[in-house]
Amino acid sequence: MNQLTSGPQSIRESKLNSHHLERLAVVYVRQSSGHQVLHHQESSQLQYGLVAHAERLGWPRERILVIDDDQGISGASSEGRLGFQRLLSEVALGHVGLILGVEMSRLARSCKDWYQLLEVCALFGSLICDLDGLYDPSSYNDRLLLGLKGIMSEAELHVLQQRMWQGALQKARRGELLSKGPVEYVRDGDTLALDPDEQAQSVIRRVFELFDRYGSMHAVLRHFVADGTRMPVRPSHGAGKGQLQWRRPNQTGIKTILSHPLYAGAYVFGQSSQSRKARRQKRPYRLPKEEWTVLLKDRFPAYIPWCQDEANQERLKQNRSLFSSRGSVRQGRALLAGLVVCGRCGYRLRTQYGGRRSHPIYRCGARKSLYGEPSCQMLKAGTARSGDRAIGDVGLGTLSAVGQLPSR
Structure with a gap:
């Protein structure tokens, strides 16, 4: 039986003081993804239930603050977690006497963020409470235990990520890890197939024919605009999900057709960089072909042979180099x-x-x-x-x- 349920009076006598009770008790609520928020509501109820724990420890309801701004956000970093940053600010202003969380991983999965919170709590005299007990970050023994819990939370996240990555990699090496492909392909069981609409296939093939003739992506776009040709699209979400739609041609759509290896029948995994810089900028950095994690040729029905795709990529690269200097x-x-x-x-x-x-x-x-x-x-x-x-x-x-x- 944990300390909270066994007897809050003993906890109050040992660590809680009047200056703690005069300040706020903050209940921090977080789940890592939107799916968890929607489908794992028992966890949410357990975390919101900590309000009752704070009341049993002596806080009146009007001095209990619930911070749930980070619902659906990972705890791997404090970046973008407005709720966690708000919590740090409240502690640094001396407004917080107690922080409550179901477990330490709800507060932070990064040792950097975790120790920052511990330092601020120790400096301004704030206590931390989870389902196992009450801790004073200014106390050596409690600080040691909290440090170990933070290390375990970060290690647990690393192990989970590695396990998921290795599983995905094994499936990708067999060519079976299928994510959302280009809109001109449709799912057919465990594989991808050409769009069943023959007119849609004809437009895609026309893109490659015109690029082979003109050698320029913009020339293909201008040709389609002059002819009034529409591009086939099957939206992956929304009211018209999966239904064939015809939209005006645009640069992005033609570029995707010309540059995606799937149109040459290849299965590719690991085209983009997984570096922290790429994730922070939210703009994936495309790796050279030699650095792709998995490349399986002739895996799907193709519009063009692989040798033609390689020639197209080289031509696109040369075209980009002509306009690479934009001045300062x-x-x-x-x-x-x-x-x-x-x-x-x-x-x-x-x-x-x-x-x-x-x-x-x-x-x-x-x-x-x-x-x-x-x-x-x-x-x-x-x-x-x-x-x-x-x-x-x-x-x-x-x-x-x-x-x-x-x-x-």
Whole structure:
């Protein structure tokens, strides 16, 4: 029987003092994913039930604060966990006498975050409580036990991740780990098949034919726009999930068709970097083909042979290198480079320089680049900086008006 249920009076006599009871008791509630929040409600009820524990320890209900802002967020890091950051702030302000959690892993799965919490609690005299007992982080024995619990929580997460990764890797090496593939393929049991709609297949094959003819992704897009060709799409979620839809062509869709190895019949796993930097930026870094974890050729029905896909990737790479230099905003003469937004489509205007005097030009080419449509607009300066000066005069006039306001 744990200490909380066996006798709160003994706990109060040994560790709880009046200065603790005068401050807040914070119940921290967290589950690691949205699926757990929806389907593992017993855990939620157990965590919210700690409010009753706090009341039995002597806190009135009005001084019990429940922080559940981190529901559905992993405890592997404090990044993005507003609830945990709020908890640290409340402790650092001296508002918290007791923190309650079902177990230490609810608070943090990272030793860095865990020890940060312990340091702040020890400095400001806050206690920590779980289902096993009550701890004072300023006490050596309690600090040692809390440290061990934090290490076990982090190790448990590592073991779980490794176990899941090894299981996924074994399945991927057999080519059986199927995630959501391109929309032009459909699930057929344990494999992927071409879209059963022959017109959809015809459009996909047309993409490769036109790219082979023009050698440019944008040329393919412009051809489709001129012909009025629509692209086949089967949404993976929403009201029309799985139903064939026809949408206007766009750069992203054509790029996916030309660059995804599945269209050449290959099964690929581990194309993207798993580094912390890539996860933090939320933009996966695509690895070179030699570094892919699994590559199984001729695994699925293909639109093109593998040798043609390799040639296409090389051509796309060469095309990118032609336009890789975009200049530096800091070195340009335009004052508003990267700041002006098109009032018609909402995309940022690109900065160009033309003429013998290199007059700055703000041009919106988003629709042309993405959908092959004409550019929205262009703002050309009559003299070297007249366009910037006109906008600058408005800003300076506004600042001057603010400076003339009476002080309070």
